[in-house]
Amino acid sequence: MEKHIVTLPGDGIGPEIMQSAEAVLKAVGEKFSHQFTTESHAIGGNAIDQFNDPLPEQTIEACEAADAILLGAVGGPKWAGGQLRPEQGLLKIRKHFNLFANLRPVTIFNSLESSSPLKQSIVHGSDLMIVRELTSGLYFGQPSERRDGGQSVVDTLTYTRGEIERIVRKAFDTASVRRKHLTSVDKANVLESSRMWREIVNEISTEYPDVTVEHELVDAAAMKLITNPSYFDVIVTENLFGDILSDEASVITGSLGVLPSASINDKGLGLFEPIHGSAPDIANENKANPIGMILSAAMMLRYSFGMNEESAAIEKAVEEVLAAGYKTSDLNIENGTNLTTTEMTEKIISSL
Amino acid sequence: MEKHIVTLPGDGIGPEIMQSAEAVLKAVGEKFSHQFTTESHAIGGNAIDQFNDPLPEQTIEACEAADAILLGAVGGPKWAGGQLRPEQGLLKIRKHFNLFANLRPVTIFNSLESSSPLKQSIVHGSDLMIVRELTSGLYFGQPSERRDGGQSVVDTLTYTRGEIERIVRKAFDTASVRRKHLTSVDKANVLESSRMWREIVNEISTEYPDVTVEHELVDAAAMKLITNPSYFDVIVTENLFGDILSDEASVITGSLGVLPSASINDKGLGLFEPIHGSAPDIANENKANPIGMILSAAMMLRYSFGMNEESAAIEKAVEEVLAAGYKTSDLNIENGTNLTTTEMTEKIISSL
Ligand SMILES: CC(C)[C@H](C(=O)O)[C@@H](O)C(=O)O
Numbered sequence: 040m041e042k043h044i045v046t047l048p049g050d051g052i053g054p055e056i057m058q059s060a061e062a063v064l065k066a067v068g069e070k071f072s073h074q075f076t077t078e079s080h081a082i083g084g085n086a087i088d089q090f091n092d093p094l095p096e097q098t099i100e101a102c103e104a105a106d107a108i109l110l111g112a113v114g115g116p117k118w119a120g121g122q123l124r125p126e127q128g129l130l131k132i133r134k135h136f137n138l139f140a141n142l143r144p145v146t147i148f149n150s151l152e153s154s155s156p157l158k159q160s161i162v163h164g165s166d167l168m169i170v171r172e173l174t175s176g177l178y179f180g181q182p183s184e185r186r187d188g189g190q191s192v193v194d195t196l197t198y199t200r201g202e203i204e205r206i207v208r209k210a211f212d213t214a215s216v217r218r219k220h221l222t223s224v225d226k227a228n229v230l231e232s233s234r235m236w237r238e239i240v241n242e243i244s245t246e247y248p249d250v251t252v253e254h255e256l257v258d259a260a261a262m263k264l265i266t267n268p269s270y271f272d273v274i275v276t277e278n279l280f281g282d283i284l285s286d287e288a289s290v291i292t293g294s295l296g297v298l299p300s301a302s303i304n305d306k307g308l309g310l311f312e313p314i315h316g317s318a319p320d321i322a323n324e325n326k327a328n329p330i331g332m333i334l335s336a337a338m339m340l341r342y343s344f345g346m347n348e349e350s351a352a353i354e355k356a357v358e359e360v361l362a363a364g365y366k367t368s369d370l371n372i373e374n375g376t377n378l379t380t381t382e383m384t385e386k387i388i389s390s391l
Numbered sequence: 392m393e394k395h396i397v398t399l400p401g402d403g404i405g406p407e408i409m410q411s412a413e414a415v416l417k418a419v420g421e422k423f424s425h426q427f428t429t430e431s432h433a434i435g436g437n438a439i440d441q442f443n444d445p446l447p448e449q450t451i452e453a454c455e456a457a458d459a460i461l462l463g464a465v466g467g468p469k470w471a472g473g474q475l476r477p478e479q480g481l482l483k484i485r486k487h488f489n490l491f492a493n494l495r496p497v498t499i500f501n502s503l504e505s506s507s508p509l510k511q512s513i514v515h516g517s518d519l520m521i522v523r524e525l526t527s528g529l530y531f532g533q534p535s536e537r538r539d540g541g542q543s544v545v546d547t548l549t550y551t552r553g554e555i556e557r558i559v560r561k562a563f564d565t566a567s568v569r570r571k572h573l574t575s576v577d578k579a580n581v582l583e584s585s586r587m588w589r590e591i592v593n594e595i596s597t598e599y600p601d602v603t604v605e606h607e608l609v610d611a612a613a614m615k616l617i618t619n620p621s622y623f624d625v626i627v628t629e630n631l632f633g634d635i636l637s638d639e640a641s642v643i644t645g646s647l648g649v650l651p652s653a654s655i656n657d658k659g660l661g662l663f664e665p666i667h668g669s670a671p672d673i674a675n676e677n678k679a680n681p682i683g684m685i686l687s688a689a690m691m692l693r694y695s696f697g698m699n700e701e702s703a704a705i706e707k708a709v710e711e712v713l714a715a716g717y718k719t720s721d722l723n724i725e726n727g728t729n730l731t732t733t734e735m736t737e738k739i740i741s742s743l
Pocket residue numbers: 126129130282580581610
């Protein structure tokens with residue numbers, strides 16, 4: 040197959056890890072006879088510097104013509120105080136392309152289990168997927184403004200039935216091909232939007248008789264992710280709850296640097312990015328962990344191109360390299376061997 | 392001193408643990424020559440059963456005449472499906488008495504440290520206080536309704552400047568008498584209300600030059616509470632973030648059953664309750680852990696009556712009893728001695 044990918048390296052370590060992903064894709068292309076073409080564009084802080092816009096028009100146009108988008112990371116102290124902020128680029132690209140379904144797998148690699156802040160007995164066997172709604176709710180609801188001459192402020196949490204239905208369906212579909220256990224997280228004892236969410240989950244559950252569904256309040260879910268993470272298979276929740284819970288869940292792995300994510304729309308377009316930030320403190324030192332970015336490229340192959348075998352090959356290579364004790368400096372493996380970004384990338388490629 | 396306390400035992404184990412708190416208060420009264428009178432009223436599920444109202448008018452009137460309020464716990468599966476829900480009583484009493492400041496101490500007792508889901512090296516030394524805004528934000532903002540004939544839904548997050556100022560001042564005051572380190576948690580990269588919150592925190596910080604203040608995004612805070620809980624001293628945040636983070640923080644202690652809370656207004660009236668639920672599965676079995684309720688009574692002595700010595704006496708007694716290995720069945724102490732609710736209460740009283 041031929042696929043055209045727009046890469047958005049972004050800020051900090053973004054460009055370095057993007058090179059790693061491109062190198063892995065090239066190797067996968069050769070092995071499986073695909074042609075991946077890439078085209079790089081600006082987003083975030085560097086786009087503010089170059090174009091005075093965190094998401095320039097030419098970036099949007101390029102993404103519109105792409106089969107998939109890979110993103111490194113955006114942000115940094117350089118742009119923290121300004122009117123234009125790097126994250127605005129992220130929020131805008133999600134909204135523009137209607138990337139409503141954010142998939143956040145939380146996987147514990149055997150060799151990294153001991154670096155979890157949780158006791159090994161608790162974290163062992165955890166393998167969950169958070170399905171977060173990404174283009175509505177409090178993040179985008181209007182009004183969002185000061186009132187009464189600055190004496191009060193309002194933000195708005197809105198959902199349409201259609202917005203809830205499509206993310207809930209995506210979550211049921213995801214659970215169907217996993218362990219068939221879906222936990223819907225809301226705050227139905229307080230919020231009207233959560234009560235509607237819960238009703239819709241119950242309605243749609245009749246279409247998926249083989250998936251067990253249950254409802255959990257967001258405060259209870261925040262506790263259970265720590266006390267019993269292996270309880271969960273798929274979690275579905277609205278935008279803000281998903282922001283908090285997916286970050287909370289990710290740290291129990293003890294290895295933020297290896298976790299990928301996908302944000303997809305209903306036309307099959309997806310944006311794939313590691314969950315970690317731009318880590319400006321270690322930028323350009325060839326120290327960054329490229330695995331989160333490489334596994335994001337693997338998610339792209341699976342979710343956007345349907346290349347399951349190719350995706351699994353990358354995941355297996357990463358697992359082997361970690362199991363052999365190879366690591367980057369952010370990871371904790373007893374008696375492990377420390378590698379640079381480029382060395383780690385080469386190790387993964389040679390394990391393919 | 393003479394103090395009049397309204398007790399609201401509530402549902403499930405509520406009545407049992409309230410008896411424990413009353414017994415401890417009686418003992419403290421004798422020891423320190425105070426007279427505590429109590430008067431019991433209905434709230435939650437039992438109030439729905441008796442009065443068809445989760446917060447009956449006579450309960451409100453009694454609370455209006457009280458020096459402080461002690462609450463056991465509300466809720467249970469019996470009332471889960473109904474129109475009237477036990478939690479409505481809780482939300483209504485908070486709003487009616489303007490109990491805007493929810494103080495949630497997260498303390499790790501030495502003897503319970505090993506029951507934390509976190510590694511001992513991470514949880515050791517943690518001692519933090521979450522100051523949660525309790526009477527505004529998404530919980531109470533209007534509109535909160537279905538729209539377009541049920542095709543969409545809206546909830547509203549509102550704050551007035553005054554509402555933010557008073558909770559932020561309370562947090563600075565709290566930090567002033569602790570380790571002088573305040574972390575304000577918001578989502579200022581997305582929400583206008585968070586940007587206003589952050590501005591007000593910065594304004595008020597000039598009144599507290601000896602308190603170090605910093606801002607943390609809610610997703611980052613949810614991570615740090617797991618990876619580095621001892622980093623925090625006082626956390627201040629809005630209602631919904633506080634709901635999620637305070638429950639998340641409480642489980643790292645490994646002993647939900649011992650944690651108290653206070654909800655206070657600006658006239659000095661306070662409502663004090665353990666953070667655990669009504670545990671209907673073990674109700675009436677004399678198995679419930681009374682310590683969260685007893686320490687809530689201790690918070691009442693300190694925050695509502697200014698009885699610091701009396702409060703400290705209870706806290707010290709609890710610590711001694713736990714250090715001696717006495718426990719209830721929910722607690723995990725190696726080679727500990729299991730006690731019933733009444734036995735635990737007596738042990739604490741005899742340690743006073
Ligand atoms: C940068 C920020 C706006 C963003 C969010 O809150 O969605 C980030 O935290 C994320 O989860 O991707």
